[in-house]
Amino acid sequence: MSTADSIRPGRLSGKVAFITGAGAGIGAATAARFIEEGAEVAAVDLNPPAPTDHLLPLQADMRDQASLDAAVEATIEHYGRIDILFANAGVLLPETQAEDLDEATWNTVIDIDLSGVWRTAKAVFPALKQNPNGSSVILASSTAGIRGGANSSAYTAAKTALVGLAKVWATELGAFGGRVNTTHPTAVGTDLVLNDDNLRRYRPDLEHPTPEDVIEPFKRGKLLDTPWIDPIDVANAVLFLASDEARYITGTNLVIDAGSTTKWG
Structure with a gap:
């Protein structure tokens, strides 16, 4: 068994x-x-991902409780405990207005983005409650979890629900020294956002819009001069919430949005 006893x-x-x-x-x-x-x-x-130093790759499906349970068991076997959970897995699918949204899309988004986080909690929380040094849980929400937008019923429902779950779970884990918070990024420059289907929402006049084609419409939604933020911007925010620097921060929402919710809130 490998442990986390080799301190860096x-x-x-x-x-x-x-x-x-x-x-x-x-x-x-x-x-x-x-x-x-x-x-x-x-x-x-x-x-x-491929294994590297200090990284244990594990396969799991957010729709399958058994695979998440197995991933937690493998983590405990390898490292001996869990201190931090970042529930980040999710999907962003093309949506329409509510009356035209197909049930398959609704079910997929809710099953992964909301129920998948609950399944992850079911798998991980027993280990966190056994941690004598407390724990930190970060749920990946979105600016959609603060303000709604057209053609995003399922995604907004899931990301808004995570805000409520964070408050419930902060209460449940608090007695065990655990903290639970949410992060709310604006659009991030990843394939989840910068793909054909999503870009066509902003440039329906183009069959295959590129990221360059949507820079201006993306910028219009923000106070700061950027169309989207980078993954490292979110990673740094998650790092703060996971660290002892945030040791008394729980049940809160950390927004990383270049001012978009202020502009449109």
Whole structure:
């Protein structure tokens, strides 16, 4: 059994993190940032990354409780405990107005973005409650979890529900020294956002819009001069909430949005 007893310096020195959706984008950036700051990382994904120093790749499907339970068991066997959960896995699918939204899209988004987070909590929380040093849980919400937008019923429902769950779970874990918070990024420059289907929402006049084609419409939604933020911007915010620097922060929402919710709130 490998353990986290080999301490490296950093803001997460000696900590063990369980990150879902760690195969790419925000999850991968956060895993790398955590490792830079001294953590050991269980990187969980439907398509997990290659193993590296201080990173344990694990396959799991957010729709399958057994696979999440197995990933937690493998993490405990390898590292001995879990200190941090970043529930990051999610999907962003093309949606229409509510009356035209098909049930398959609704069910898929809710099953992964909301129920998948609940299944992750079911798998991880027993381990967190046994941690004598407390824990930190970060749920990946969105600016959609603060303000709604057209053609996003399922996504907004899921991300808004995570805000409520964070408050419930902060109460439930608080007695065990656990903290629970949410992050709310604006559009992030990943394949989840910068893909054909999503870009056509902003440039329906183009059959295959590129990121360059949507820079101006993306910028219009923000106070700061950027069309989208980078995965590292979210990773740094998650790092703060995971670290002891945020040791008395729980049940709160950290917005990383270049001012978009202020502009449109």
